[in-house]
Amino acid sequence: MRVGIDIGGTKCLGVMLDPEGEVVAEARVPTPSTTLTLLDVLVDLTTRFDQPSSLGVGFPGLMNSNGEVGASAHLGEVQSEPLRARLAARLHDLDFDFPVVIDNDATAATLAEWKVGAGRGVDDLVMVTLGTGIGGGFVFGGRLYRGARGYAGEIGHAVIVLDGRPCPCGRRGCWERYASGTALAEAAGTATGEDAVVAARAGDPAAMRAFADFTRAVAIGLANLVNIVDPAVIVLGGGLIELGDELLEPVRADLAAVLYGAEHRAIPRIVPAELGERAGAIGAAMLPERQSTGSR
């Protein structure tokens, strides 16, 4: 009975998977903003499940293969923390002695969508999650790809506008400042990206313009990824994906318009993620087994 926890921008979601990979229990708590309380929350969530056999955690930021935090734009205080070791020690003190693995949240979500979601059977795929920021993960040649240091997939911080909008990461013009739910809400003057969509549907001109700019920015970044790594499939995730074709149709049209050589190549399929908000937690639960069997 594997437990996985996804640390989100606002909540931590925990799930327990049975041996067949089905979610048999879940729990959620608000995401704290400091290391200490983050550890408390992770321990608390884990102990809510009955007899876990392993724990995987999806972390929103750079996480190396030793489970040490490289950086997190949203959890500033936890930088450079040996989070995995601390969490394992805390659980050990409570007599929980099972494998603990921490990896990037988007990497975990990619693993889940590839193994049991929208990317099943695809050897070369890119997963893109449009949430508070933009996360990404890759499968190349039939293997989950983490990069040389485990930091691959920080696609939200690829610059698409030189000297553009400031980003909490300290730089300017990052893709996620134009193509995340947050960016859509800011441009439309609404509280959330979903609100912006409602306003656009109602004919609000600013919201309609913001939505058109948003889908075009999504497409530009996807085109960049296609030009760079040429996946067979792009799995699009995040809350806004529930819009379905209302989002996918303009993105597909914009992608065809901006992709290099689009008229002479098959454009990668863009498919919606299937596991919804649980993708990260499900994939996190799959991390320890994957690591222990030595598969990449």
Place this chain on the structure above:
Amino acid sequence: MRVGIDIGGTKCLGVMLDPEGEVVAEARVPTPSTTLTLLDVLVDLTTRFDQPSSLGVGFPGLMNSNGEVGASAHLGEVQSEPLRARLAARLHDLDFDFPVVIDNDATAATLAEWKVGAGRGVDDLVMVTLGTGIGGGFVFGGRLYRGARGYAGEIGHAVIVLDGRPCPCGRRGCWERYASGTALAEAAGTATGEDAVVAARAGDPAAMRAFADFTRAVAIGLANLVNIVDPAVIVLGGGLIELGDELLEPVRADLAAVLYGAEHRAIPRIVPAELGERAGAIGAAMLPERQSTGSR
């Protein structure tokens, strides 16, 4: 005795490799602009070598795994041509019956630098060639990565300036409009990128500004690649790389300044390509053997 030909922006360079991989002969001719004359040139170059056992060709544009041209920004007329099949047929007519393989020129150069150049022994690397345009190639997890359709590495057409400078590819803001030798020359008002460097060294203010903008644009694009695929090493090639530290030092400094989480991560090494203008031809010569042994 394997022959490789690199189709460059201005010239086609052919080399012959002995069984140990050493270049034992070379020849060059100007690059033509139509399919028909391109075939003539490739046949002519090949027949200048003594008893070739295979032919590999590096092509400047999208090339699928059947050797059919997807697109080429610089060789407009050859789009959608079954170039490999036509070339093999022409050689067959001359009683040359050996394996003929065509792949993207940057993919070929990446293979050469990885196998016998600056990237020897590296499992995760990005090769970036700053020439007339910008080409790229990848090694991921110890395997040459071509993408789902063989089109990976079109990094010069990743957009870094939304609605920026027009590109011959028909889009705007492509990286190579800011970070290629051509872009440097245009910004400095000189004939070539090398001329711009000479003018900058002489204290010409416009050239100095152009060079600073150029190195920063190179760094922004490299930072994007690092954020996306997290290589251990970046191999930088192209004519301007002969500048050595005059180019590499500002690029490394700019990269450290713009990389997400740079203060908390090891920044990938940036190393100059070792095979110079021959990289593409040497790698092209290695393509047929690689393909016939089934290695990726």
